[in-house]
Amino acid sequence: MMLETFKSEVLPLKNRLFRFAYSILGDHDLSKDVVQETMLKVWEKRNDLLTIQNLEAWCMTLTRNFALDKMRSKHHKTMALIENFDKENNERSPYQLAELGNTLEVIDKIVGNLPLKQNETFQLRDIEGFSYQEISEITGYNINDVKVNIFRARKTIRTNLLKLNSYGLEKSKNAS
Amino acid sequence: MDSKKVKTRLKKYWEGKSNLNEENELKSHFLHAPDGADPDHEYFTYLNKKSTQNPLDDQFDDEILKLIDKNKQSRKLKNNVIKYWYVAASLALVISVSIIFKDKFIKVNKVENVVEMDTYKDPDKAFEETKRALLLLSSKLNQSSVYAAQFSKFEEHQNNLKQN
Numbered sequence: 001m002m003l004e005t006f007k008s009e010v011l012p013l014k015n016r017l018f019r020f021a022y023s024i025l026g027d028h029d030l031s032k033d034v035v036q037e038t039m040l041k042v043w044e045k046r047n048d049l050l051t052i053q054n055l056e057a058w059c060m061t062l063t064r065n066f067a068l069d070k071m072r073s074k075h076h077k078t079m080a081l082i083e084n085f086d087k088e089n090n091e092r093s094p095y096q097l098a099e100l101g102n103t104l105e106v107i108d109k110i111v112g113n114l115p116l117k118q119n120e121t122f123q124l125r126d127i128e129g130f131s132y133q134e135i136s137e138i139t140g141y142n143i144n145d146v147k148v149n150i151f152r153a154r155k156t157i158r159t160n161l162l163k164l165n166s167y168g169l170e171k172s173k174n175a176s
Numbered sequence: 177m178d179s180k181k182v183k184t185r186l187k188k189y190w191e192g193k194s195n196l197n198e199e200n201e202l203k204s205h206f207l208h209a210p211d212g213a214d215p216d217h218e219y220f221t222y223l224n225k226k227s228t229q230n231p232l233d234d235q236f237d238d239e240i241l242k243l244i245d246k247n248k249q250s251r252k253l254k255n256n257v258i259k260y261w262y263v264a265a266s267l268a269l270v271i272s273v274s275i276i277f278k279d280k281f282i283k284v285n286k287v288e289n290v291v292e293m294d295t296y297k298d299p300d301k302a303f304e305e306t307k308r309a310l311l312l313l314s315s316k317l318n319q320s321s322v323y324a325a326q327f328s329k330f331e332e333h334q335n336n337l338k339q340n
Contacts, residue, residue: 003241003244006244007237007241011237011240014232014236014237015229015230015231015232018231018232019226019227019229019231022231028231032232032236035232035236036236036239036240036243039240040240040243040244040247043244043247044247103218103222104218104221104222104225107218107219107222108222125199126199126223127223127226127227128227129196129199129200129227131196147192150192151191151192154189154190154192155190157219158190158215158219161215161218161219162215164215165213165214165215
């Protein structure tokens with residue numbers, strides 16, 4: 001791979017890679033480091049790129065691996081996400097949700113508190129628009145697992161949003 | 177997209193049965209729909225906002241390109257150092273091999289020189305010299321046999337004393 005190809009095909013992926021790393025780490029600087037490491041790795045492996053079918057998915061896999069390594073080595077705060085792998089119910093009370101801020105911030109918090117599997121599969125599908133097959137390749141989970149985790153993530157977010165919505169309606173009724 | 181279609185798509189979406197195209201249509205619909213306070217609208221607004229967030233700018237590209245350039249230079253330097261090591265090792269090998277060969281060659285020459293010095297070209301002269309050397313050797317041997325006889329006498333007397 002020539003430098004020009006790297007500039008036109010790999011560098012433009014930086015923000016997608018960053019968003020994915022950030023969804024795992026929740027830290028701007030660490031996520032930036034992860035993207036940097038990914039880019040350098042791609043450059044290092046530039047001669048092997050002909051054998052890679054989906055460059056974008058491969059870059060995502062590298063980003064995921066670097067982010068998980070960072071998370072483990074630094075005992076990052078999101079380590080809690082791994083511990084909560086089987087945590088099914090992270091619903092909050094409408095009052096707690098309303099305390100978190102505006103709706104977009106609330107969704108951000110809910111997504112941030114999802115178990116790791118749900119978080120990354122949701123991020124890859126609903127934010128980055130990858131197919132189930134690609135998500136399976138990136139994460140190493142089987143397709144059914146990917147589908148189930150996305151479904152659960154969406155369900156958790158929706159349930160919390162509906163609660164928040166009904167709480168808001170109730171509040172406005174009481175006020176009038 | 178009409179409201180009925182949106183409802184159907186949303187139902188499919190929340191049931192986890194929608195495909196990528198349908199999901200993109202929903203995102204696109206809510207991107208252009210007027211602001212609303214319903215949870216679906218807020219949810220898809222969130223997705224649209226998140227997927228267009230670009231926290232890394234051109235400065236990041238420059239940093240990466242600088243790092244790549246630095247990487248290239250350090251690799252070049254490393255390659256050069258390796259090359260120099262190869263050259264130095266080859267030179268050392270050549271020098272040590274030449275020293276070994278030189279030593280062997282000199283030794284052989286020395287031996288050849290000694291042989292040449294001691295060789296008489298005239299066979300008669302050589303015969304006379306050999307004869308002289310052998311006579312000298314035999315006379316010295318005769319002298320030593322006299323001393324040896326004295327030793328045997330000494331041993332004989334010693335044995336006699338022991339017996340008495």
